[in-house]
Amino acid sequence: MIHSAHILANMAGEGPLSCKDAGCEGLPTPYYSRDGITIYHADALVIMPGLEARQFDAIITDPPYGTETDQRPEWMIGEFANIMPLALPLLHRLGTANAAFYCFTSWKHLADWVLRCSSYFRMQNILVWDKGHHSGCYGAFSWQFCWEAIYFGIKGPRRVRKYMPDVLRHGKGSRGAMEKPTAVIAQLIEASTDRGDLILDPFMGSGTTLRAAKDLGRRAIGIEIEEKYCEIAVKRLAQEVLL
Numbered sequence: 001m002i003h004s005a006h007i008l009a010n011m012a013g014e015g016p017l018s019c020k021d022a023g024c025e026g027l028p029t030p031y032y033s034r035d036g037i038t039i040y041h042a043d044a045l046v047i048m049p050g051l052e053a054r055q056f057d058a059i060i061t062d063p064p065y066g067t068e069t070d071q072r073p074e075w076m077i078g079e080f081a082n083i084m085p086l087a088l089p090l091l092h093r094l095g096t097a098n099a100a101f102y103c104f105t106s107w108k109h110l111a112d113w114v115l116r117c118s119s120y121f122r123m124q125n126i127l128v129w130d131k132g133h134h135s136g137c138y139g140a141f142s143w144q145f146c147w148e149a150i151y152f153g154i155k156g157p158r159r160v161r162k163y164m165p166d167v168l169r170h171g172k173g174s175r176g177a178m179e180k181p182t183a184v185i186a187q188l189i190e191a192s193t194d195r196g197d198l199i200l201d202p203f204m205g206s207g208t209t210l211r212a213a214k215d216l217g218r219r220a221i222g223i224e225i226e227e228k229y230c231e232i233a234v235k236r237l238a239q240e241v242l243l
C-alpha cells in the first residue's frame, strides 16, 4: 500500500508529485490485473502521476465527498473542500484530447464542484441519478435525499454514442450506502465509450466502474486506498459477465 504523506506538500502549492517523489520507483505491482482490468491498492494521488498521460477515453468516478460535519451547529469556511482540488489536474493530464469525465457528487458539493470541474473539463450537463427512494440520510431540518448529481464534462469534442435522458432511474447497489448501481455506471460507459476503450476510476470503492467496464468489453484501471474494497472488487470481477 502506498500512502499519501505528500498531500500536505501538494496542498501547499508545490504541484502534483510524481510516484518517485512519493517514495516509489515507477508504478507498484497491481493488486489485480486480468483481461484488461487493473486495480492498484494505493492512494490515487500517488499513483496518477505515474500513469501515462492522455491515455484514458473516459474518467468515471465517485470521489469521497469530504468530511462529515453535519452535526456541528455552525458552518465553517472550506467545510466541504476535499480531495478534488488535488485530483482534478491529475485527471485532466490523464484524459485523451477528447476524454469524457463523469463525477458523482452530492447536492452539498454541487456548486463548488461544478466550478472546480469546469476549470478542467468543458461542462456538458448535470445528470441526475434518481434512486427511487430516500437514502435514509435526512432529519428534522431537511427533505429526504432521493437523488445524486453526476457532473458530465469533456476535455475536447467527444460525441455521445448512445442518446439517453439525463435522469437515470435505478435503485441502489447492495454493498452499503456508497456503492453505485452497476446499471447507472453502464449507461455512462455506453454513452461515451466504445468497446476496447480505456476507463479510469481513481476512487474505485467496491469496483462498480470496473465491473461495468468488463461487462461491456472496455478496459479499465481502478485505484482504491482501502484494501477491503479492493478485495470486494476482485470478487465482483471474478463473477460471470452480468449484463
Ligand SMILES: C[S@@+](CC[C@H](N)C(=O)[O-])C[C@H]1O[C@@H](n2cnc3c(N)ncnc32)[C@H](O)[C@@H]1O
Pocket (backbone or CB within 6 Å): 004, 042, 043, 044, 045, 061, 062, 063, 064, 065, 083, 173, 178, 179, 180, 181, 202, 203, 204, 205, 206, 207, 208, 209, 223, 224, 225, 226, 229
Ligand atoms: C464514494 S466511494 C466509491 C464507491 C464506488 N463508486 C462503488 O460503487 O463502490 C469513494 C472511495 O474512494 C476511496 N478513497 C478515498 N480516498 C482515496 C485516495 N486518496 N485514493 C484512492 N481511493 C481513495 C474510499 O476508500 C472509497 O472506497
